[in-house]
Amino acid sequence: MHKDEVAVDLSRLVDNEFTPHVDLDDVIATSVRRKRRRRAITGTALGTVGLVAGLLIATTIVGRHQQTEVGAAAKAGWTVVDTSKYGQTIVPTSGRGIAAVSASDVWTLGTRNKGDDATVALHWDGHRLSEFELPHGQYFALAAVSSNDVWAVGGNPPVAGTFPDSLIAHWDGHQWSQVPSPRMPAGAHMAGLLGVAAVSSNDVWAVGSIMTDAALVSFAVHWDGTQWRLSDVPSSAGGGIFAISARATNDVWAAAGTGVGKYWTVQKLLHWNGQTWSTVPSPWASAPNFLDAVRGIVAVGANEVWIYGDKLNEPDRALSAARWDGGQWREVPIPDAQPGSDGVQTTVDGRGGLVLGLAMRRNGGAIDHWSGGRWLAAPALDTSVSVAGLAMVPGTDTLWVLGNQRLEDGSPGPLYLAFRSLSK
Amino acid sequence: MQPRRARLCVSLVSPRNSSDDDEFRRFATAAIAPLGRLAHALCGDRHLAEDLVQTCLIKVHLAWPRIRHPESVDAYVRKVLLRCWLNEQRRPWRRSENRNGELPDAADESADPGRRMGSHDTRELLRLALAEVPPRQRAAVVLRYWSQLSVTETAAAMRCSEGTVKSQAARGVEALRAALQRRGVDDSHAALRSY
Numbered sequence: 001m002h003k004d005e006v007a008v009d010l011s012r013l014v015d016n017e018f019t020p021h022v023d024l025d026d027v028i029a030t031s032v033r034r035k036r037r038r039r040a041i042t043g044t045a046l047g048t049v050g051l052v053a054g055l056l057i058a059t060t061i062v063g064r065h066q067q068t069e070v071g072a073a074a075k076a077g078w079t080v081v082d083t084s085k086y087g088q089t090i091v092p093t094s095g096r097g098i099a100a101v102s103a104s105d106v107w108t109l110g111t112r113n114k115g116d117d118a119t120v121a122l123h124w125d126g127h128r129l130s131e132f133e134l135p136h137g138q139y140f141a142l143a144a145v146s147s148n149d150v151w152a153v154g155g156n157p158p159v160a161g162t163f164p165d166s167l168i169a170h171w172d173g174h175q176w177s178q179v180p181s182p183r184m185p186a187g188a189h190m191a192g193l194l195g196v197a198a199v200s201s202n203d204v205w206a207v208g209s210i211m212t213d214a215a216l217v218s219f220a221v222h223w224d225g226t227q228w229r230l231s232d233v234p235s236s237a238g239g240g241i242f243a244i245s246a247r248a249t250n251d252v253w254a255a256a257g258t259g260v261g262k263y264w265t266v267q268k269l270l271h272w273n274g275q276t277w278s279t280v281p282s283p284w285a286s287a288p289n290f291l292d293a294v295r296g297i298v299a300v301g302a303n304e305v306w307i308y309g310d311k312l313n314e315p316d317r318a319l320s321a322a323r324w325d326g327g328q329w330r331e332v333p334i335p336d337a338q339p340g341s342d343g344v345q346t347t348v349d350g351r352g353g354l355v356l357g358l359a360m361r362r363n364g365g366a367i368d369h370w371s372g373g374r375w376l377a378a379p380a381l382d383t384s385v386s387v388a389g390l391a392m393v394p395g396t397d398t399l400w401v402l403g404n405q406r407l408e409d410g411s412p413g414p415l416y417l418a419f420r421s422l423s424k
Numbered sequence: 425m426q427p428r429r430a431r432l433c434v435s436l437v438s439p440r441n442s443s444d445d446d447e448f449r450r451f452a453t454a455a456i457a458p459l460g461r462l463a464h465a466l467c468g469d470r471h472l473a474e475d476l477v478q479t480c481l482i483k484v485h486l487a488w489p490r491i492r493h494p495e496s497v498d499a500y501v502r503k504v505l506l507r508c509w510l511n512e513q514r515r516p517w518r519r520s521e522n523r524n525g526e527l528p529d530a531a532d533e534s535a536d537p538g539r540r541m542g543s544h545d546t547r548e549l550l551r552l553a554l555a556e557v558p559p560r561q562r563a564a565v566v567l568r569y570w571s572q573l574s575v576t577e578t579a580a581a582m583r584c585s586e587g588t589v590k591s592q593a594a595r596g597v598e599a600l601r602a603a604l605q606r607r608g609v610d611d612s613h614a615a616l617r618s619y
Binding site (some may be wrong): 007009010013015019022030399 | 449474564
């Protein structure tokens with residue numbers, strides 16, 4: 001008898017009551033839009049000429065700085081960087097794809113639609129955007145210490161016959177080069193870093209997930225100024241640490257979870273006190289449905305930590321946030337959150353407050369600003385922008401936004417990079 | 425042949441024939457549940473299963489005027505779903521990627537950490553073990569032993585030879601047994617029969 005004929009009964013694999021919620025109107029509308037877009041792309045030369053002419057009229061090139069100022073009211077105040085050379089660059093929606101050292105020194109990550117999934121670094125020098133090669137791989141997060149000390153972390157996509165490994169790249173002011181990752185524990189055959197946070201030039205953390213023979217395991221590595229070393233994390237920390245925020249040498253926060261499908265469903269929050277990692281009492285102990293798919297964590301102050309993400313168990317699955325005040329976690333609804341989210345990003349505002357950038361499936365992007373215990377008026381954003389990263393220029397009021405413009409069917413379109421004053 | 429030509433003329437005038445959409449709706453309404461369960465069997469996740477069905481149906485709708493033959497449409501749709509899922513699998517760390525704006529819309533108890541803890545029942549155990557089986561082997565195992573397709577039907581869905589289906593399914597079952605054993609199931613042969 002062929003091995004194939006051995007009786008295997010998998011009938012109980014799937015709940016027979018399971019019926020996916022699929023909106024057929026949405027399916028048909030998306031299909032029709034795609035068909036139209038295909039027609040438009042393969043349209044006549046005349047049509048293309050018309051389109052180019054239209055774009056030229058709509059976009060005014062401002063001087064030699066190659067910045068474009070777009071005139072609509074909702075976009076007022078933003079200086080939009082000309083990204084046309086890098087138009088088809090997709091930015092990571094988790095991790096942190098942007099880091100600002102100064103007004104003339106801003107880094108972002110992006111993956112060109114070339115099919116090889118390799119990430120490049122884009123740099124803003126105050127005048128224009130230029131591209132820098134990173135050691136080959138996929139990168140998800142950036143952290144900047146100074147103009148000659150910037151870190152990018154990620155993972156090598158597993159390719160047949162190779163040993164995929166975590167990737168750490170460093171900018172020394174002249175070039176990006178690969179820095180050796182620590183040796184992985186026995187049994188590990190794939191590792192990826194999903195987040196990085198820097199306290200100083202000799203105190204940098206990166207976190208991620210190791211795939212072993214049995215399962216995914218959380219891991220954290222630390223840069224002491226000379227090398228990256230594995231750091232012990234509690235074994236209960238789930239399949240991966242996907243977000244990290246470092247406020248001080250003895251105050252680092254991280255979110256760990258188990259990957260189910262495309263979400264990290266969070267089971268643990270971790271804290272580094274300068275000596276060890278420990279799990280902290282999390283909001284889910286008492287309220288399991290509370291913000292159940294966290295996407296990120298940010299330490300704003302000694303007694304103020306935020307987590308933010310999706311409420312998967314609510315029918316409209318809105319973005320939400322929760323704030324720890326040193327004593328307990330309380331949910332804080334995000335003013336501009338709409339049903340159907342695609343992500344949320346944050347940055348501290350440098351004055352004790354927090355800026356959130358939202359990406360929403362139907363309504364595009366929005367910015368919300370929390371300061372002094374309440375929500376302040378925040379700059380309006382072009383709603384076609386799906387925010388994938390936020391950064392404040394240190395010591396200033398300048399907010400940078402990184403994202404992709406959403407196409408009509410929700411897929412990521414041209415790269416969007418812009419800055420403006422947060423409060424004016 | 426005659427009606428088909430007539431339809432072609434209409435489609436030159438209007439972007440879509442509305443009777444095509446009606447037919448598609450009838451087909452899709454009936455197909456959503458079985459497709460969703462197949463997607464769930466393959467990927468082990470409700471949210472992703474919904475995404476896969478949605479992506480698959482969009483592709484099917486795009487091709488609908490060409491494929492609406494009642495005998496072959498089920499096989500075609502299965503093939504599309506499988507391809508959508510395998511494409512998804514080729515992208516490592518996909519949780520960290522831009523998700524193309526596709527988002528499912530239903531609750532999932534498996535996403536609830538409170539309920540997940542300690543609830544490793546047999547279905548959960550099998551689902552987690554299956555998740556460790558490499559994608560193409562998993563596809564062969566699910567189509568053969570969960571969908572109960574013949575080797576020929578599985579080969580058509582996977583676009584490979586019947587010999588490949590047999591070897592992939594055999595290796596997949598071995599991998600599944602090994603994964604069950606790693607999860608503390610001693611007699612994985614019996615376990616796979618008794619489920």
